[in-house]
Amino acid sequence: MPKAERFAPLAPPAPPRPAPFARGAAPQTLEAAAFLAGAALAALDGCARETHPIGALWRQRLALRAASASLGLEGRDADETALRDAVYLRRPGDDPGPAGRSLLAFRALAGPDAFDPARWIGAIAPGFGLKPDPALERVAAQAEAAMNGAAGAIAGAAQSAARALENRPDAPGFALWLADAVVARRLRWPAAVPLLATQIRRAELRAAGRTDDEWLKLCHLGYARAALAAADLYADLIRRAEQLLGAAPLLRGKDAAAAVETLLREDALAPAASARRASDRSGRRLCERLVALGAARELTGRASFRLYGL
Numbered sequence: 001m002p003k004a005e006r007f008a009p010l011a012p013p014a015p016p017r018p019a020p021f022a023r024g025a026a027p028q029t030l031e032a033a034a035f036l037a038g039a040a041l042a043a044l045d046g047c048a049r050e051t052h053p054i055g056a057l058w059r060q061r062l063a064l065r066a067a068s069a070s071l072g073l074e075g076r077d078a079d080e081t082a083l084r085d086a087v088y089l090r091r092p093g094d095d096p097g098p099a100g101r102s103l104l105a106f107r108a109l110a111g112p113d114a115f116d117p118a119r120w121i122g123a124i125a126p127g128f129g130l131k132p133d134p135a136l137e138r139v140a141a142q143a144e145a146a147m148n149g150a151a152g153a154i155a156g157a158a159q160s161a162a163r164a165l166e167n168r169p170d171a172p173g174f175a176l177w178l179a180d181a182v183v184a185r186r187l188r189w190p191a192a193v194p195l196l197a198t199q200i201r202r203a204e205l206r207a208a209g210r211t212d213d214e215w216l217k218l219c220h221l222g223y224a225r226a227a228l229a230a231a232d233l234y235a236d237l238i239r240r241a242e243q244l245l246g247a248a249p250l251l252r253g254k255d256a257a258a259a260v261e262t263l264l265r266e267d268a269l270a271p272a273a274s275a276r277r278a279s280d281r282s283g284r285r286l287c288e289r290l291v292a293l294g295a296a297r298e299l300t301g302r303a304s305f306r307l308y309g310l
Contacts, residue, residue, distance in 0.1 A: 012242055013050050015235035018043035018228055026221060030213060033220035037154055040227035041187065047234045048189040053265035054241055056110065057310065058234050059193060060267040063106035066194035070128075070173030071102060073202050078102075081300055088268045088307055101127040102173060109192040114181045117144040128174040135167040143178040153186035157196070158219035162208040172205055173197060183223070195226035240310040247295035253286055263290075268299055268307040 022039045047058065064080050071078040078099040086100030096104065105127025113119040120140045121132050130136055142163040146156035157179035164175035176197040184192035199222035207215045241264055248260050262269050271283040287308045290296035299307045 012054055012238045012245070013046075013052050015238050016043050016047050016231040018231050022224070022228060030217045030220065033217050033224065034152075034154070037220040037224040037227070040224045040231075041153070041183075044193070044227045044231055044234075045187070045189075047231065048184070048187070048191070048193055053261070054234075054237055056265040057267060058230075058237055059110040059191070060107055061233060061237070062194040062198075062230055063103060063109065064267060066106045066176075066197040067099070067103040067173075069200075070106070070176065070197045071099060073172040073176075073197070073200070073205065074170075075202075084268055084299065084307060085305075088270055089305060098129060101129075105173075106177065106194045106197070109177065109180055109184075109194050111191070114192040115147075115185055117141075117147070120178070124177065125171075125174060128171045128177070130168065130171050130174060139164045139167050139174075139178070143182060147182045147185045153183045154220050154223055155216060156186055157182040157223075158212075158216045161196070161219070162212070162215055165205060165208045169205075172200075175208075176200060179219070193230065195230060196222050198229065199223070199226045237310055244290070244295040244310060247290065247293040250293060251286070251289065253282060255283065256286060259283075259286055259290070263296055263308070263310055266309070268309045269296075270307055 019039055022036060022043065024036075027033045027036055047055065064083055067083055068078055068080050076099075083099050083103045086096045087103055090096050090100070095101075105124055108114065108124060108127070113123050117140055120143070121136055125132070125136060143160040146160040149156055151159065160182050161175040161179040164178055165172060168174065177194075179196045180194055181192050183195070196219065200218065204218050207218055244260060244263060248256070251260070259269065269287070271287045272280045287296065287298075287306070290308065291298055296308050296310060299309050
């Protein structure tokens with residue numbers, strides 16, 4: 001039987017503990033909203049700096065939520081299952097389609113492109129269906145200025161998102177993506193975290209062009225709610241990771257260790273992908289064994305083309 005150390009060299013970190021008042025009723029003033037957002041982001045700070053593989057999984061799950069919400073803001077319907085399918089069930093080299101490209105764009109917040117303005121137009125904007133033009137160049141320049149400016153993290157993010165919505169109202173997802181990049185850089189996080197898109201409603205986007213104060217308040221409230229939801233997700237993933245690691249010594253098979261490691265850092269695992277050295281059938285048995293042990297979940301609800309994850 002393989003030793004447990006094969007499966008997880010690092011124990012999962014402690015879950016975040018937001019202050020109880022951060023979950024109170026929505027504040028009515030900009031100052032109170034700013035205080036609440038600051039407290040919520042402070043609770044998230046340790047998660048954003050964590051180097052355990054669970055941090056990559058966490059960002060991918062948040063990217064999935066953000067991409068689904070972003071498409072909704074554009075009037076398009078794409079649930080999380082469809083988005084996940086577009087990325088994980090494609091063959092190498094295949095185009096994931098508009099929905100899949102949106103998900104990959106939000107996942108790119110975790111990578112170096114999020115902090116590289118030179119890459120925003122060529123590498124990120126196409127994920128939101130945008131082509132280079134003068135308006136997009138103005139958007140990128142304004143976001144870069146906010147990233148390096150003296151304003152507070154959320155104030156800079158709100159300003160960059162407002163200018164992006166003003167220049168490219170057809171791409172709210174890109175505007176909110178830029179906001180997350182600005183916040184992460186201003187907070188000196190090692191990688192950005194997909195947050196704001198999940199908490200801004202379609203009707204609220206109009207505030208970005210009407211009044212700076214109202215939009216700033218909405219952004220503070222959005223980040224407060226998003227940070228709390230992200231902290232809850234992080235805690236849930238830690239709990240699930242502990243269940244997986246507890247079951248890991250019970251697993252047999254050539255690919256068991258690799259499957260456990262993938263589940264700790266990746267949003268989803270296809271049975272065929274888990275069968276690196278064994279057969280596809282062995283990969284399916286391994287995934288079903290993980291579900292039976294309560295160490296993983298089947299994510300699609302289908303009888304075929306299944307995906308598994310924490």
